[in-house]
Amino acid sequence: MTCKKGGFVCISHDEVRDLTASMLREVCRDVSTEPTLLPLNGEHMQYMTANTANEARVDVSARGFWTRGQRAFMDIRIFDPMAACHRRISLEAAHQKNEQDKIRSYGDRIRNVDHGSFTPLVFTTSGGMGPKAKCFYSRLAAVMAEKKHQPRSHVVAWMRCRLSFSLLRSALLCLRGTRYSPPTTIDIAGLNYQATVVESGILV
Structure with a gap:
């Protein structure tokens, strides 16, 4: 679960990235996966751990999610709460630590160079979610429910279920599968969330 060789770090979060991008396409414009950030032109970053590479990328971007017209950037991290570096701190502190790591890497650059907003999306391998x-x-579910004219509770239930299965598949792949993960297409256009939740017996 903590192996950094053979592509496991990327494999563990690719499905969550693709699912998030698919949901964003339902409510936002100009959604892209792994967008390249604008190159630096002598700008000074606040933190020494900031990513200053010219080809730096984040996982997902979408226009108009938080603020109309502004581009929002999201980067995903899935960490193992049982890893040695997290054993001596609480789960809440581990979430905050991983969020701060991402903010120090990308937040200042995105805010001052790309003039966008940055949100770290931190999960645990067991399905936990950072603040x-x-x-x-929560914001994404509310916007999707409003656009689709469906109950927010059903959209939230469907979203939590899909995210949980994505994390579970990623964990099983890292533990028991091969390093090759075939690409999956996630099409949710026209999906009736209420009917799906009811038919699947998902608790709301």
Whole structure:
């Protein structure tokens, strides 16, 4: 679960990235996965750990999510709460630590160079979600429910179920599968969330 070789770090979050991008396409414009950030032109970053590479990328971007017309950037991290570096701190502190790591890497650059907003989407391998990720998906569910004219509770239930299965598949792949993960297409256009939740027996 903590192996950094063979592509496991990327494999563990690719499905969550694709699912998030698919949901954003339902309510936002100009959604892209792994967008390249604008190159630096002598700008000074606040933190020494900031990513200053010319080809730096984040996981997902969408225009008009938080603020009309502004581009929102999101980067996903899935960490193992049982890893050695997290054993001596609480789960809440581990979430905050991982969120701050992402903010130090990208927040200043995105705010001052790309003139966008940055949200770290932090999960645990067992399905937990960081505070900023909860806020993000809560907002996303509300906008999707409003656009589709469906109950927000059913959209939230469907979203939580899909995210949980994505994290579970990623964890099983890292533990038991091969390093090759075939690409999956996630099409939710025209999906009736209420009917799906009711037919699947998902608790609201």
